[in-house]
Amino acid sequence: MSRKLRMKCRFCGHWNRFQAQKIFLKHKVKGIQTYVPVYHVSEIHKCEKCGKVMQKPKELIRIEKVNLYEIH
Ligand SMILES: [Zn+2]
Numbered sequence: 001m002s003r004k005l006r007m008k009c010r011f012c013g014h015w016n017r018f019q020a021q022k023i024f025l026k027h028k029v030k031g032i033q034t035y036v037p038v039y040h041v042s043e044i045h046k047c048e049k050c051g052k053v054m055q056k057p058k059e060l061i062r063i064e065k066v067n068l069y070e071i072h
Pocket residue numbers: 009010011012013014047048049050051052
């Protein structure tokens with residue numbers, strides 16, 4: 001599933017938009033099986049403003065409510 005995300009740069013605070021794939025990871029909490037949504041990018045993603053690397057292809061992105069939103 002391809003999703004558009006808004007993500008806040010952790011270096012300069014600029015909001016970037018980019019495309020990522022949404023996947024679900026199996027996660028067990030206290031014996032209960034749940035699925036955690038995570039995102040990953042297919043190519044390196046840099047901040048539009050400061051140029052620092054925000055995401056690398058093999059890093060999984062978890063939703064952190066304060067700095068990442070899905071755009072519907
Ligand atoms: Zn930045």
